[in-house]
Amino acid sequence: MVYQQPAIALPLTQIQTVAELMPATSGQILYSEYYTGNWHHLPASMRGIYTLIERLTIHFDAIDDPWKLIITSDIPHERGMGSSAAAAVAITRAFFDYYSTPLTTTELLAWANIEETETHRNPSGIDAATVSATEPLWYQKGTSATTFPLNLSGTIVIADTGIKGATKEAILAVKQQLQADGNAQPLIEHLGQLAHQAKAAITANHLTTLGTILNAAHQDLANLNVSSPELDHLVHVARQAGALGAKLTGGGRGGCMLALAKTTAEAQQIAASLRQAGADRTWLQPLKGATIHG
Numbered sequence: 001m002v003y004q005q006p007a008i009a010l011p012l013t014q015i016q017t018v019a020e021l022m023p024a025t026s027g028q029i030l031y032s033e034y035y036t037g038n039w040h041h042l043p044a045s046m047r048g049i050y051t052l053i054e055r056l057t058i059h060f061d062a063i064d065d066p067w068k069l070i071i072t073s074d075i076p077h078e079r080g081m082g083s084s085a086a087a088a089v090a091i092t093r094a095f096f097d098y099y100s101t102p103l104t105t106t107e108l109l110a111w112a113n114i115e116e117t118e119t120h121r122n123p124s125g126i127d128a129a130t131v132s133a134t135e136p137l138w139y140q141k142g143t144s145a146t147t148f149p150l151n152l153s154g155t156i157v158i159a160d161t162g163i164k165g166a167t168k169e170a171i172l173a174v175k176q177q178l179q180a181d182g183n184a185q186p187l188i189e190h191l192g193q194l195a196h197q198a199k200a201a202i203t204a205n206h207l208t209t210l211g212t213i214l215n216a217a218h219q220d221l222a223n224l225n226v227s228s229p230e231l232d233h234l235v236h237v238a239r240q241a242g243a244l245g246a247k248l249t250g251g252g253r254g255g256c257m258l259a260l261a262k263t264t265a266e267a268q269q270i271a272a273s274l275r276q277a278g279a280d281r282t283w284l285q286p287l288k289g290a291t292i293h294g
Contacts, residue, residue, distance in 0.1 A: 003174075003178075003188050004140070004141055004142075004192075005140075005188055005189070005191055005192030005195065006138060006139065006140040006192055006195045006196065007126070007139050007140070007195055008136055008137065008138060008139070008195055008198055008199060008202070009126055009129070009130040009133075009136065009137040009139060009145070010130075010136050010137075010150075010156075010285075011130055011131065011133045011134060011135070011136070011137075012081075012156075012158070012283070012285050013134075013285070014074075014283060014284065014285045014286070015074045015075055015081070015158070015283050015285070016073070016074055016075075016086075017071065017072070017073035017074070017075055017083070017086035017087050017089075017090045017131075018071070018072050018073070018090055019069060019070070019071045019087070019090035019091045019093065019094040020069070020070045020094060021067055021068075021069050021094040021095055021097070021098040022067060022068050022069075022070070022098075023066065023067060023068075024066040024067050024068045025066060026066050027066055027068075028040075028057075028065070028066065028067055028068075028069075029067075029068045029069070030042070030049075030053075030068075030069045030071070031068065031069065031070045031071065032070075032071040032072075032073075033071075033072075033073065034046065034077070039053050039069070047118050047119070048084060048088070048114075048115035048116065048117075048118035048119035049084075049087060049088070049091065049115060050118075051114060051115065051118045052088055052091060052092070052111065052112075052114050052115040052118075053069075053091065055111075055114055056091070056092065056095045056111070060095060060099045060101075062099070067098070069091070069094065071087060071090065071091070073086065073087065074283070076160050076256070076280075076281065079160055079164070079165055079250060079254075079255040079256050080165040080167065080249060080250015080251045080252070080255035080256060081158075081249070081250060081255070081256055082127035082128075082130060082131050084115060084116065084119045084127070085112055085115075085116055085127035085128040085130075085131050086127075086131040087115070088111070088112040088114070088115035088116060088128065089108060089112050089128060089131050089132050091115075092108055092111040092112060093108070105132065108128075108132055109128050109129060109132065112128035112132070113128060116128055126139050126145060129145045133147060135147040135148065135149065135150050136148055136149075136150050136199075136202060138199060148199060148202075148203060149203055150202065150287065150288055151202065151203050151204065151205050151288060152201075152202050152205050152207070152210070152287045152288055153205055153207065153262075153287055153288055154207050154244075154260055154261055154262050154263070154267075154287050155260075155261050155262075155263065155264045155266075155267035155284055155285065155286045155287060156258050156259070156260060156261075156267070156284070156285040156287065157238065157243070157258065157259040157260075157261060157267045157270045157271050157274065157282060157283070157284060157285075158249070158256055158257070158258050158282065158283045158284075158285065159234050159238070159256060159257055159258075159259070159271070159274040159275075159279040159280075159281070159282045160255070160256050160279060160280040160281045160282070161228070161230040161231060161234060161254055161255060161256065161257070161278075161279065161280065162230075162278075162279070162280030162281075163228070163230055163254035163255070164254050164255070165250050165251045165252065165253060165254045165255030165256075166251070166252070166253035166254055167250075167251030167252065167253070169253045170225075170226045170251050170252035170253045171251075173224065173225035173226060173253075174188075174224050174225070174226065177224055177225060183223075184224060187220045187223055187224055188220075188224070190216075190220055191217060191220050191221070194213050194216055194217050194220070197209070197213050198210060198213045198214075198217075201213060205288075207244055207260065207262060208244055210244070210245065210260060211243065211244025211245030211260050212244075212245060213245065214244075214245030214246055214247045214258075214259075214260060215239070215245045215246065215247070217247050218235055218246065218247035218248060221247065221248055221252065226248070226252035226253065227248050227252060227253075228248075228252070228253050228254055230254065230278075231248045231252070231254070231255075231257050233277065233278070234246075234257050234274055234277060234278070234279055235247060235248065235257050235259075237273055237274055237277040238257070238259035238270050238273070238274060239259075240273070241269060241270045241273035241274070242261070242266055242269065242270060243259035243260060243261055243270050244259075244260045244261065244262065245259070245260050246258065246259035246260070259274075264284065264286055267284050267286075268284065271283075271284060
């Protein structure tokens with residue numbers, strides 16, 4: 001989503017963050033890949049999580065309740081895949097489950113926004129909405145995200161470059177392009193047109209068309225200096241390995257890319273090629289009518 005143009009966000013149900021809140025004899029200990037210990041001593045990089053837990057314990061009048069909070073996640077940190085939002089959603093659900101309290105989607109997003117505001121200052125809300133959704137989201141700045149049907153077969157392959165995304169650098173690059181290059185605005189408008197075309201392809205199960213759209217979107221983003229050599233390399237490898245289309249995902253300048261395959265078997269071959277080409281990690285997301293074998 002750039003400069004008022006629409007965007008599509010697709011929930012990745014195979015890539016999860018899970019939080020479990022369990023009783024303990026004493027203390028309030030958080031267990032995670034990035035920190036284990038009393039949550040009051042969370043590092044500054046996890047300030048958003050600290051603030052969310054603080055507000056939740058106050059809400060449930062549980063400041064002194066002993067518990068242990070175990071967070072496990074498949075989502076890489078700082079790769080533009082919504083890892084902080086996924087953690088916020090999982091933690092919120094864990095507290096509401098533990099204290100046997102109903103939780104509406106609106107309430108869930110409001111709680112998640114506490115963490116996201118602390119972490120990102122001015123979050124769009126799309127990450128939290130996406131990780132808590134079960135259908136694709138159509139999003140445009142200034143309007144509420146709306147869902148639409150996922151009527152698509154095939155399998156998505158996600159690959160991590162192993163490099164942290166640099167969203168601020170990507171935003172600055174686009175801004176500089178707009179100021180210096182008359183070709184930048186048409187590229188941005190074309191990305192908006194491609195989003196509309198992608199929505200139609202997803203709802204009509206036009207896999208080949210969607211692949212072509214992904215390729216075109218990546219080219220536009222590369223021309224806007226949002227991509228990186230590592231992303232371009234993995235996109236090229238995926239296409240050579242048989243992907244119908246591939247593009248960067250997230251904020252750009254690092255992070256992850258995705259590719260579209262007709263079948264899970266083809267997706268597995270593409271994922272293997274991506275790992276051989278230097279991808280730090282890969283995931284498969286089967287879509288409607290597709291299953292993972294092996």
